[in-house]
Amino acid sequence: MSIAExxxxxxxxxxxxxxxxxxxxxxxxxLGAQMPPTLTAEMxxxxxxxxxxxxxxxVLAARTVDVVxxxxxxxxxxxxxxxxxxxxxxxxxxxxxxxxxxxHGGGMIIGDRFTGIDTILDWVEEFDAVAVTVxxxxxxxxxxxxxxxxCYAGLVYTAExxxxxxxxxxxxxxxxxxxxxxLCAGVTLLARDKGGPALAxxxxxxxxxxxxxxxxxxxxxxxxxxxxxxxxxxxWDALLGDRRKTDxxxxxxxxxxxTDLSNLPPAYLDCGSSEVFRxxxxxxxxxxxxxxxxxxxxxxxxGFHGFDxxxxxxxxSVAMRQTARRGYGGCSAPDARRPPLLPPRRQx
Amino acid sequence: xxQLVGRLTALDPEASExxxxxxxxxxxxxxxxxxxVLLRGAxxxxxxxxxxxxxxxxxxxxxxGIRSPxxxxxxxxxxPQHPLGDAGYAWxxxxxxxxxxxxxxxxxLAIALSITFERSAPVVAARKAVETVVDSQAPRADRLAAxxxxxxxxxxxxxxxxIPALSSALSSALSSAPGGHQTVMVTRVGAVRAVIxxxxxxxxxxxxxxxxxxxxxxxxxxxxxxLDRSWSSALLALxxxxxxxxVVHADDLxxxxxxxxxxxxxxxxxxxxxxxxxxxxxxxxxxxxVEAIVATGSARAAARELGLHHSTVQARVAELSPALxxxxxxxxxxxxxxxxxxxxxxxxxxxx
Numbered sequence: 001m002s003i004a005e006x007x008x009x010x011x012x013x014x015x016x017x018x019x020x021x022x023x024x025x026x027x028x029x030x031l032g033a034q035m036p037p038t039l040t041a042e043m044x045x046x047x048x049x050x051x052x053x054x055x056x057x058x059v060l061a062a063r064t065v066d067v068v069x070x071x072x073x074x075x076x077x078x079x080x081x082x083x084x085x086x087x088x089x090x091x092x093x094x095x096x097x098x099x100x101x102x103x104h105g106g107g108m109i110i111g112d113r114f115t116g117i118d119t120i121l122d123w124v125e126e127f128d129a130v131a132v133t134v135x136x137x138x139x140x141x142x143x144x145x146x147x148x149x150x151c152y153a154g155l156v157y158t159a160e161x162x163x164x165x166x167x168x169x170x171x172x173x174x175x176x177x178x179x180x181x182x183l184c185a186g187v188t189l190l191a192r193d194k195g196g197p198a199l200a201x202x203x204x205x206x207x208x209x210x211x212x213x214x215x216x217x218x219x220x221x222x223x224x225x226x227x228x229x230x231x232x233x234x235x236w237d238a239l240l241g242d243r244r245k246t247d248x249x250x251x252x253x254x255x256x257x258x259t260d261l262s263n264l265p266p267a268y269l270d271c272g273s274s275e276v277f278r279x280x281x282x283x284x285x286x287x288x289x290x291x292x293x294x295x296x297x298x299x300x301x302x303g304f305h306g307f308d309x310x311x312x313x314x315x316x317s318v319a320m321r322q323t324a325r326r327g328y329g330g331c332s333a334p335d336a337r338r339p340p341l342l343p344p345r346r347q348x
Numbered sequence: 349x350x351q352l353v354g355r356l357t358a359l360d361p362e363a364s365e366x367x368x369x370x371x372x373x374x375x376x377x378x379x380x381x382x383x384x385v386l387l388r389g390a391x392x393x394x395x396x397x398x399x400x401x402x403x404x405x406x407x408x409x410x411x412x413g414i415r416s417p418x419x420x421x422x423x424x425x426x427x428p429q430h431p432l433g434d435a436g437y438a439w440x441x442x443x444x445x446x447x448x449x450x451x452x453x454x455x456x457l458a459i460a461l462s463i464t465f466e467r468s469a470p471v472v473a474a475r476k477a478v479e480t481v482v483d484s485q486a487p488r489a490d491r492l493a494a495x496x497x498x499x500x501x502x503x504x505x506x507x508x509x510x511i512p513a514l515s516s517a518l519s520s521a522l523s524s525a526p527g528g529h530q531t532v533m534v535t536r537v538g539a540v541r542a543v544i545x546x547x548x549x550x551x552x553x554x555x556x557x558x559x560x561x562x563x564x565x566x567x568x569x570x571x572x573x574x575l576d577r578s579w580s581s582a583l584l585a586l587x588x589x590x591x592x593x594x595v596v597h598a599d600d601l602x603x604x605x606x607x608x609x610x611x612x613x614x615x616x617x618x619x620x621x622x623x624x625x626x627x628x629x630x631x632x633x634x635x636x637x638v639e640a641i642v643a644t645g646s647a648r649a650a651a652r653e654l655g656l657h658h659s660t661v662q663a664r665v666a667e668l669s670p671a672l673x674x675x676x677x678x679x680x681x682x683x684x685x686x687x688x689x690x691x692x693x694x695x696x697x698x699x700x
Contacts, residue, residue: 022379026389027356029375030368310355313392313413315385 017220021302027311038230065125066091077149084135099167102133105178107235130167140238144253159197173201181207185255199265206271210256211236215279225304262291272303358395361447373456388413390457402436430454478531482579495572505547510565510582512699513539538699566597620688
């Protein structure tokens with residue numbers, strides 16, 4: 001047997017990714033045709049100007065429940081510019097319910113504080129929550145730690161102003177999707193290590209957690225699906241530059257690098273089986289469990305990255321939303337030791 | 349990332365988006381999506397509720413793609429429709445003027461629904477089960493499950509008949525006959541219909557088929573779990589049929605079947621078969637003579653059958669023997685010719 005055939009030689013061949021759910025594959029056939037599978041650094045500028053996040057006023061007008069928005073400029077991290085936040089609450093809001101601090105997605109390089117806001121607005125309606133979403137600075141103009149520091153500063157402000165904003169400070173959770181999921185996990189680690197603010201939960205939706213891009217799923221999703229391996233390289237390179245894949249990367253930038261995930265608030269994680277982030281998200285939940293923490297993980301079979309937002313009507317997207325609502329809403333928390341992340345809306 | 353590509357929403361009411369619609373429904377059909385998913389596609393793309401009604405089944409999803417009851421009070425006559433199946437139709441609940449893409453959405457929806465119905469129809473399921481039950485590559489457990497699905501009696505014997513699929517008389521006979529466990533298999537010698545029937549005489553499709561077919565190979569009688577063996581023998585038997593002997597039973601072939609199996613596994617012909625190909629490769633007097641000699645067992649009987657004088661036949665046989673490489677007038681020559689002719693049929697028969 002030659003060395004090349006030795007069973008000890010690590011394999012560089014990966015099997016194909018799990019197939020996309022048929023309904024999602026059809027959506028990808030239509031929407032994916034509009035974009036190359038890989039986002040490169042040269043495309044960051046055009047992507048920002050071709051912003052496909054719909055105007056927030058249109059989003060609010062299209063909703064059945066009246067939700068009001070307030071924008072504020074708040075102090076940024078020490079020595080950094082001010083930050084803009086938007087606050088959402090029901091027009092008939094009753095103070096004292098849960099708070100949601102939102103870190104938006106966009107690969108660390110694109111998007112704004114309204115990217116993915118529909119999911120958050122669902123919870124504002126459902127649980128009478130107060131949502132705060134932060135306009136953090138983007139890479140590559142602002143490399144790490146600008147992003148996670150901005151997000152942390154916004155969290156501190158939100159927690160300190162709980163009474164004035166109209167929610168119960170002991171019921172503040174943090175939530176984010178994609179890069180926002182990575183920032184959500186990073187900010188949660190920062191809050192733990194800095195001794196505050198206290199969080200009641202973290203919701204990591206297909207979170208971008210690991211700069212190393214070395215999992216099986218990160219190899220399987222290459223030139224296919226949404227946010228493929230190459231796109232992930234583009235995002236992390238922009239955020240970390242030369243530090244990427246070295247020991248100089250902090251756990252707050254790439255939470256997968258944390259070896260101790262104890263003493264964290266309960267985590268709720270969603271991801272698709274057919275996306276780059278599958279394995280790092282599963283591993284993150286596993287590490288929380290290994291460290292004795294609480295995590296609820298859902299891996300949606302055949303889901304590509306962002307499937308629930310691109311195809312909200314698809315059966316898998318409906319299932320993900322319904323499961324999340326149950327998970328946050330407390331139906332799955334029969335026991336007071338594990339309070340719901342988002343308690344049901346109070347009767348008025 | 350979703351913000352790179354947006355969200356699937358209703359198409360522009362003014363602009364034609366045929367390619368998107370075709371790509372969407374093609375992908376759903378490729379993925380074997382069910383009827384509800386197909387309807388949801390139509391609803392999401394059109395921005396209004398969609399439904400279908402065919403053969404007593406009605407289904408509808410609302411504009412958000414959620415399954416919901418058909419509103420019997422509504423007046424579907426006003427909605428855009430597309431015919432579906434036998435007297436059925438698919439519709440979009442468009443209020444006001446139709447949009448640019450409504451017609452295309454309905455057309456692709458109807459095509460996709462038809463394909464889905466055909467896939468899930470019982471006759472298709474039965475055809476698949478027949479394919480499995482005769483497939484020697486399928487695990488035994490799968491073959492037994494398929495036999496159960498076909499409601500075969502595990503204690504009884506069945507045999508498979510192999511009948512060339514491209515037989516117009518047969519096709520019309522079979523399509524008018526009820527039920528029947530049969531499917532068309534793609535084989536190295538063409539499209540061949542496999543028909544399963546009880547080994548004991550009965551009134552089945554196979555009888556109909558065997559009556560009308562030009563050629564039939566009948567396999568061994570076996571229990572349901574061994575029908576793959578019956579099919580293999582039936583196919584070999586079919587391949588050894590001739591105009592003179594259009595129906596061959598594997599049971600009647602004796603050890604010739606083993607010989608045929610062995611010959612089939614070799615990629616090349618025996619020299620005796622090659623010699624026959626040269627001598628009787630095209631229809632004519634030489635082929636008639638060789639077949640008559642093998643069928644009757646003697647030159648004298650062959651002469652009678654062919655209406656020739658005995659001495660004429662004797663002279664032709666004397667001419668043919670050197671070309672064959674052996675004397676077909678001896679006992680062993682007779683046997684050798686008989687086997688060579690069987691293998692010649694095996695090697696040359698092609699169906700459709």
